[in-house]
Amino acid sequence: MSFLKEYDSEIFDLCELELERQTDHLEMIASENFTLPAVMEAMGSVFTNKYAEGYPAKRYYGGCEYADKVEQLAIDRACKLFSCKFANVQPHSGSQANGAVYAGLIKAGDKILGMDLSHGGHLTHGSKPSFSGKNYSPFYYGVELDGRINYQRVMDIAKIVQPKIIVCGASAYAREIDFKKFREIADEVGAILFADIAHIAGLVAAGEHPSPFPYADVVTTTTHKTLAGPRGGMIMTNDEDIAKKMNSAIFPALQGGPLVHVIAAKAVGFKYNLSPEWKDYAKQVKANAKILGEVLIKRGYDVVSGGTDNHLILVSFVGSDISGKEADAALGNAGITINKNTVPGETRSPFVTSGIRVGSPALTSRGMKEKEFKLIANKMADVLDDINNTKLQAEIKEELKILAQNFIIYNQSTY
Ligand SMILES: *Cc1c(COP(=O)(O)O)cnc(C)c1O
Numbered sequence: 001m002s003f004l005k006e007y008d009s010e011i012f013d014l015c016e017l018e019l020e021r022q023t024d025h026l027e028m029i030a031s032e033n034f035t036l037p038a039v040m041e042a043m044g045s046v047f048t049n050k051y052a053e054g055y056p057a058k059r060y061y062g063g064c065e066y067a068d069k070v071e072q073l074a075i076d077r078a079c080k081l082f083s084c085k086f087a088n089v090q091p092h093s094g095s096q097a098n099g100a101v102y103a104g105l106i107k108a109g110d111k112i113l114g115m116d117l118s119h120g121g122h123l124t125h126g127s128k129p130s131f132s133g134k135n136y137s138p139f140y141y142g143v144e145l146d147g148r149i150n151y152q153r154v155m156d157i158a159k160i161v162q163p164k165i166i167v168c169g170a171s172a173y174a175r176e177i178d179f180k181k182f183r184e185i186a187d188e189v190g191a192i193l194f195a196d197i198a199h200i201a202g203l204v205a206a207g208e209h210p211s212p213f214p215y216a217d218v219v220t221t222t223t224h225k226t227l228a229g230p231r232g233g234m235i236m237t238n239d240e241d242i243a244k245k246m247n248s249a250i251f252p253a254l255q256g257g258p259l260v261h262v263i264a265a266k267a268v269g270f271k272y273n274l275s276p277e278w279k280d281y282a283k284q285v286k287a288n289a290k291i292l293g294e295v296l297i298k299r300g301y302d303v304v305s306g307g308t309d310n311h312l313i314l315v316s317f318v319g320s321d322i323s324g325k326e327a328d329a330a331l332g333n334a335g336i337t338i339n340k341n342t343v344p345g346e347t348r349s350p351f352v353t354s355g356i357r358v359g360s361p362a363l364t365s366r367g368m369k370e371k372e373f374k375l376i377a378n379k380m381a382d383v384l385d386d387i388n389n390t391k392l393q394a395e396i397k398e399e400l401k402i403l404a405q406n407f408i409i410y411n412q413s414t415y
Helices: 002-007 009-024 037-043 065-082 094-105 151-161 179-189 201-205 240-254 260-273 276-298 324-333 361-365 370-385 390-405
Strands: 086-088 111-115 137-141 165-168 192-196 218-222 233-237 312-316 355-359
Touching: 002 009, 009 390, 037 260, 065 086, 065 201, 065 233, 065 260, 086 240, 094 165, 094 192, 094 218, 094 233, 094 240, 111 151, 137 151, 151 179, 165 179, 179 192, 201 276, 233 240, 260 276, 276 312, 276 361, 276 370, 324 355, 324 370, 324 390, 361 370, 370 390
Parallel strands: 111 137, 111 165, 165 192, 192 218
Antiparallel strands: 086 233, 218 233, 312 355
């Protein structure tokens, strides 16, 4: 980063501080990850200078011969990765991808049925503050007190609501999603089935979570969560008609010029996801989340649904004095970054909550395995057991910093 250092030392210094923060803390936010230096290099490439409105071989600007190749490579790799026929790699984010699904397939005011935000769904699944809840008529299903989706209940709700689109996929759900059951529900009411695999895509790509194909009509994902690629979104389908609608919904309906540098970085990320190492990574992500849950249960904590099938766990403090907000702050003081989260049987406000969400993808990317996760889970329990003990938090922070520094993210010359 020598150009940046010379030209803008303020931003350079903040990059340095952020690298230090990422290095010294244990990143356990379930939606975060560390991408490859090669991905970052592509993101910082000359393709940031290029306008390429349109799609490969159908552009509104000249000079797109290399941009076309980049985008086509990204599309081909995405289709190979998820075994599907069509992919749109232009969405600037997961939310933009979801916006295109609604904009392309239904009309304003149409009914959508998604997972309640407070039960693990995403804002874009019909939540009131989001465009999805404002422009459409949202209805919700949730989880039972055991933290699992009851598919019969979803069926009952769908029959009453008669939605145009059913959204499945979540941001805070620790169990496998049964896409086949969702297909049956969608068929029963004649709805389009939309799977949002933003959180689990990396596991799906590795065969470590069932695929939404062939069940879902349309699938969206982010590329920066478990996929460990650059920040961005993507839409996939096997239906040519839907593919065309998605293309025009992204451009020109919702977005202008694609971020060709990010599309290049997506292609690099997919190359990693297609490699044999990726399967090992995804397996390790699951193994690490599993042991995290097991240790916390052993230490007396209520892990929602009794464990996990994926990359995250939810811990519930319902019925205890601890709130999610306090747990978040205490763990933060101990160098462990997580987020507070609503949990089944929630009694507190979304700003306080009675739970936390903890994920394994980022630390797994740093090379940590069961041994480290076991140690970290025990430290988490130590902090939670004595939540007002700031001296203990400071001690643990120092210990964990040494552990973290042994698992290098990027060396100085690669970031
Ligand atoms: C993260 C997430 C999104 C949105 O992704 P952004 O890139 O943050 O817009 C959409 N859906 C689900 C299920 C998510 O978890």
